[in-house]
Amino acid sequence: MNYEPVIGLETHVQLLTRCKIFCSCPTSFGEQPNKNTCPVCLGLPGALPVLNGKVLELAIKAGLAIDCQIAERLRFNRKNYFYPDLPKGYQISQFKHPICFGGFIDIVLPSGSKRICITRAHLEEDAGKLLHEGIPDGSYVDFNRAGVPLLEVVTEPDLRSSSEAYQYLTMLKAVMRYAGVSNCNMEEGSLRCDANVSIRPSGSEKLGTRAEIKNLNSFRAVQKAIEYEIKRQTELLDTGKTVAQETRLWNESRQVTIAMRSKEEAHDYRYFPEPDLVPFTVSREEVERIRKMLPELPRDLSDRFQKQYGLTAYDAGVLVQEQRLAHFFEEAVKCGTQPKSASNWIQSELLGILNERKLSIEKSPVSAKDLAELIALIEKGTISGKIGKEVLPRMVDEQKTARQIIESSGLTQITDEAAIGKVALKAIQANPKSVEAFKSGKETALGYLVGQVMKETQGRANPQLVNKILKEKLEQTI
Ligand code: ADP
Ligand code: MG
Ligand code: ZN
Numbered sequence: 001m002n003y004e005p006v007i008g009l010e011t012h013v014q015l016l017t018r019c020k021i022f023c024s025c026p027t028s029f030g031e032q033p034n035k036n037t038c039p040v041c042l043g044l045p046g047a048l049p050v051l052n053g054k055v056l057e058l059a060i061k062a063g064l065a066i067d068c069q070i071a072e073r074l075r076f077n078r079k080n081y082f083y084p085d086l087p088k089g090y091q092i093s094q095f096k097h098p099i100c101f102g103g104f105i106d107i108v109l110p111s112g113s114k115r116i117c118i119t120r121a122h123l124e125e126d127a128g129k130l131l132h133e134g135i136p137d138g139s140y141v142d143f144n145r146a147g148v149p150l151l152e153v154v155t156e157p158d159l160r161s162s163s164e165a166y167q168y169l170t171m172l173k174a175v176m177r178y179a180g181v182s183n184c185n186m187e188e189g190s191l192r193c194d195a196n197v198s199i200r201p202s203g204s205e206k207l208g209t210r211a212e213i214k215n216l217n218s219f220r221a222v223q224k225a226i227e228y229e230i231k232r233q234t235e236l237l238d239t240g241k242t243v244a245q246e247t248r249l250w251n252e253s254r255q256v257t258i259a260m261r262s263k264e265e266a267h268d269y270r271y272f273p274e275p276d277l278v279p280f281t282v283s284r285e286e287v288e289r290i291r292k293m294l295p296e297l298p299r300d301l302s303d304r305f306q307k308q309y310g311l312t313a314y315d316a317g318v319l320v321q322e323q324r325l326a327h328f329f330e331e332a333v334k335c336g337t338q339p340k341s342a343s344n345w346i347q348s349e350l351l352g353i354l355n356e357r358k359l360s361i362e363k364s365p366v367s368a369k370d371l372a373e374l375i376a377l378i379e380k381g382t383i384s385g386k387i388g389k390e391v392l393p394r395m396v397d398e399q400k401t402a403r404q405i406i407e408s409s410g411l412t413q414i415t416d417e418a419a420i421g422k423v424a425l426k427a428i429q430a431n432p433k434s435v436e437a438f439k440s441g442k443e444t445a446l447g448y449l450v451g452q453v454m455k456e457t458q459g460r461a462n463p464q465l466v467n468k469i470l471k472e473k474l475e476q477t478i
Helices: 053-065 162-179 219-238 284-291 298-309 313-319 323-334 339-356 368-379 385-398 402-409 417-430 432-439 444-456 463-477
Strands: 003-014 077-080 090-093 100-109 112-125 129-131 140-142 149-155 191-201 211-216 246-251 256-262
Touching: 003 162, 003 219, 053 100, 053 112, 053 149, 053 162, 053 284, 090 112, 100 162, 100 313, 112 162, 162 191, 162 219, 162 298, 191 219, 211 219, 211 256, 219 246, 219 256, 298 313, 298 323, 298 339, 313 323, 313 339, 323 339, 323 368, 339 368, 339 385, 368 385, 368 402, 385 402, 417 444, 417 463, 432 444, 432 463, 444 463
Parallel strands: 211 246
Antiparallel strands: 003 149, 003 191, 077 090, 100 112, 112 149, 129 140, 191 211, 246 256
């Protein structure tokens, strides 16, 4: 039987505020345990929550950035459950009335673009963190995270593969970062994702039973867990068994999902309106004021790069993933580089070099202007493209401009025909076999001789001239 995977993602995005959602404790990461706490976020009796206005602004901004509608009336609910990292015994969340609903994110696939619908995005407070590792006498709890503002973005079950899920997360992260609502740093837990996975017979409209997978700590883990889950469920159905609706945990070291608990239902949480926070209206003027604060978003930027600079959807898509990368590209173009070469040099050379050195584009020692100068030197023929590729990593490591490196290392391209002629003659004399082969019609023999001349000149000879001169000399000897 052929099955179609169906995937829906629930992603927690930590909003970039200085203070927590219902108190003025700082949200700073990596502090001493329980330093960022007060009676409100510790859930002490009688302490009253007050909504942080900045949280509201960022949530609306995030919602608008993914084309959501913004609710007119806002209210919070209590989601009741017991857990040692939840001191109040309930989490303040939103249930039937999320702040944002009905949006979408377009992802770029090899087959074209695909729209992933966003069901809703709601506000909630984070819980604390239990620490078990390396503690012999029990477990510790750190409430620094309790009350940190989260926006949970929930998709329709529109995704069909692990790579679509990966593209969706990449795009969600890009949009949230552009909008300035979250840094989406997975290592620090400011982006967390649960994956709902089911399969159904190909062609069927009815959704299969889903498993919800938690504990996914990287985009790669999301992909791997989805792939594992599809395989596990396929094997179950193929052997006449059924998939249980349950929550499963991804085990990174074993690369498997493990059953954690059978699925809880909404009524288990006994949601009810939060009595300490009154419902209120979000004015449309406020929504429009916030909409005006949004920058050019990745989708618009990608469209513009394709129209204005003739880039392919793929190239534009890569460049707009990071706002700084997009700006870097545009700056290089403004310095006179052809858009296609700027895009190629950034994507196939610079990003690789920075990656190896664990540098982000904003920390790049090579500026857009420096890169533009390097490309111009190649296009003018001062150095060959091959030398250019060797100069770029040196620019990064030595923090010098291309011109400085070329001058101090004598790397300028040899375009002197007489000089190239001498080396070409030497190559011809040293390789009689290749000369024979060329004479008997084997064009590829020329390539070998060109290689010898390039080697002799340490890659500095102009390859077109080498080709031309070698051909002339070989033809003279025929
Ligand atoms: P809950 O809050 O209990 O997890 P939701 O209805 O909010 O339930 O759905 C959570 C996520 O699960 C959504 O992203 C939704 O698209 C996805 N989902 C729902 N049903 C399925 C299914 N049968 N297969 C895959 N994903 C599903
Ligand atoms: Mg869920
Ligand atoms: Zn507090």
